[in-house]
Structure formats: C-alpha cells, structure tokens
Amino acid sequence: MGVASSSERFHEVDAMRGIAVVMMIIYHVIFDLNFLGAMELDMNSSLLWLTGRLAAFLFIFLVGVSLSLSHSRRGPGSHGHYIKRGIRIFLYGLLITAVTWIYPHEGFIVFGVLHFIGVAVIITYPFAGRRALSVIAALLVLAAGMWISGLRVDTPFFVWLGLKPHGFCTLDYFPLFPWLGVVLLGIFTGDTLYPGYRRRWKREFPARNHTLEFLGKNSLAIYFIHQPVILAFIWFLMNI
Incomplete structure (x- = not known):
C-alpha cells in the first residue's frame, strides 16, 4: 500500500473537494443572476438541481472521508478536538443565519450546510475506524431520512432533524436526516481506501491539478467569500 506520513495530505481528496467548490460557484452564479433579476433562468431545471445537489453531496461525503483520515492520523482519544471543531463550524453557521436574516x-438560513457539518463532526466521529457500524448506520439514516422527508409538523423546533413545518422555506437546508448518512458513507469509504492513513493502492494518480487542490484546501474560506463577491460583481455589471 502507498504509505503517507502523518503530516501529508492526500491530494486526490483535496482535488475532489475542489471540484465541489467549482460546482458550488457555478450553481450560485446562476442562482444569483436569477435572484437579482439579471437573467430569467429556470431554477427548477434538472441539470441545475443536479449540479447543486452533487456539489453538496461531495462536500458532505468528503467530511466523512476527512474524519476517517483524521482519526487514522490522530488515533483514538481525540474526541475533544472534534467537539471544539464542530462547535466552531456550527458558530460559523449561526453567523450565516444572522447575515441572511438581515x-x-x-x-x-436556519439549518444550512455549516450548521449541519458542525453537528455532524461531533456526532459521527465515533464511527471512524468502525467500517461495519458506519455503513449500517448510514443505510438506516438514509432510509429514515427518505421516510420523514415528506412529513410536515406544526412546530419549527425539529427542522434540524428533517421534520419541516408547513410552508417552511429556506435558502439552504441540510437536516441531520438523511445527510448524516452521507457523512457516514464517507467515513466508511475513508476507512476502506485509506486504512492506517495509507492509500490502499500503490500508484499515485497519473496527474495532479494544483488549482483544484488549492480550492479544496481553502474550501471553507471560499464558501464564506464567494457569495458576496458574486453578488457584488453582478450588481456592478447591472449598474454600469
């Protein structure tokens, strides 16, 4: 198996995250053009919907892969680190809530992708290194998520689980069910492909894309700044 030092990053994981960043930016450019009235676009088109969902799936799936890699690198007994990390990311989500409230x-945004990732890091980290348990839990969570997705309740207090009140509307929504299942699938994949923080295969990928790797390494910062930049650029073009 290909050996990696404890400080080495797996460039293919960063590149996959970079692909998700590119897809996210494409989706939000189209969304913002429509939102600001610069162009009339069909936001319900299958291709656009698939682009947004696939970007989200990749981001969340790679959260699980990264948790698996981090567990392999740090070893057991590091849950305190992930509690702090999860809380920090959740607080970033609350910042997004405050901004979008204004x-x-x-x-x-009530429970968007950052809220979800913050909670998911804390909940799913104990599954890292437990392949059978993580895949079984993933299937159960995904099935439960499909079941409750069509339910409506009379209170907003369970939105974070996936139980939506009547008339619920938000710009970004990633409830624990079914999306925790995607993180758990990522953990299972990471444990399978990178056991002991080593690639299961011997050969490197034939080519590297350093741009995608850069985007992947800085995905959180890009997530924060890309929407204001896109909105400002579109507004400028509309008003020159």
Whole structure:
C-alpha cells in the first residue's frame, strides 16, 4: 500500500473537494443572476438541481472521508478536538443565519450546510475506524431520512432533524436526516481506501491539478467569500 506520513495530505481528496467548490460557484452564479433579476433562468431545471445537489453531496461525503483520515492520523482519544471543531463550524453557521436574516431575510438560513457539518463532526466521529457500524448506520439514516422527508409538523423546533413545518422555506437546508448518512458513507469509504492513513493502492494518480487542490484546501474560506463577491460583481455589471 502507498504509505503517507502523518503530516501529508492526500491530494486526490483535496482535488475532489475542489471540484465541489467549482460546482458550488457555478450553481450560485446562476442562482444569483436569477435572484437579482439579471437573467430569467429556470431554477427548477434538472441539470441545475443536479449540479447543486452533487456539489453538496461531495462536500458532505468528503467530511466523512476527512474524519476517517483524521482519526487514522490522530488515533483514538481525540474526541475533544472534534467537539471544539464542530462547535466552531456550527458558530460559523449561526453567523450565516444572522447575515441572511438581515439580507435577503426571506428564506433566511436556519439549518444550512455549516450548521449541519458542525453537528455532524461531533456526532459521527465515533464511527471512524468502525467500517461495519458506519455503513449500517448510514443505510438506516438514509432510509429514515427518505421516510420523514415528506412529513410536515406544526412546530419549527425539529427542522434540524428533517421534520419541516408547513410552508417552511429556506435558502439552504441540510437536516441531520438523511445527510448524516452521507457523512457516514464517507467515513466508511475513508476507512476502506485509506486504512492506517495509507492509500490502499500503490500508484499515485497519473496527474495532479494544483488549482483544484488549492480550492479544496481553502474550501471553507471560499464558501464564506464567494457569495458576496458574486453578488457584488453582478450588481456592478447591472449598474454600469
């Protein structure tokens, strides 16, 4: 198996995250053009929906892969680190909630991708290194998520689980069910392909894309700045 030092990053994981970043930016450019009225676009088109969902799937799946890699590198007994990390990411999510409450307000983000990732890091880290348990839990969570997705309740207090009130509307929504299942699948994949923080295969990928790797390594920062940059650029073009 290909051996990696404890400080080495697996460039293919960063590149996959970089692909998700590119897809996210493409989706949000189209969304913002429509939102600001610069162009009339069909936001319900299958291709656009698939682009947004696939970007989200990749991001969340790679959260699980990264948890697996981190567990292999750090070893057991590091749960305190992940509690702190999860809380920090969740607080970033609350910042997004506050900003979207101010603008655009309508459809402000209640439990978006950062809220979800923050909670998921804390909940799913104990599954790292337990392949059978993680894949069984993934299938159960995905099945439960499919079941409750069509349910509606009379209270907003269970939105984070996937139980939506009637008329619920938000710009970004990633409840624990079914998305925890995607993280768990990522953990299973990471444990399978990188046991002991080593690649299971011997050969490196034939080519590397350093741009994608850069985007993947800086995905959180890009997530924060890309929407204001896109909105400002579109507004500028509309007003010159």
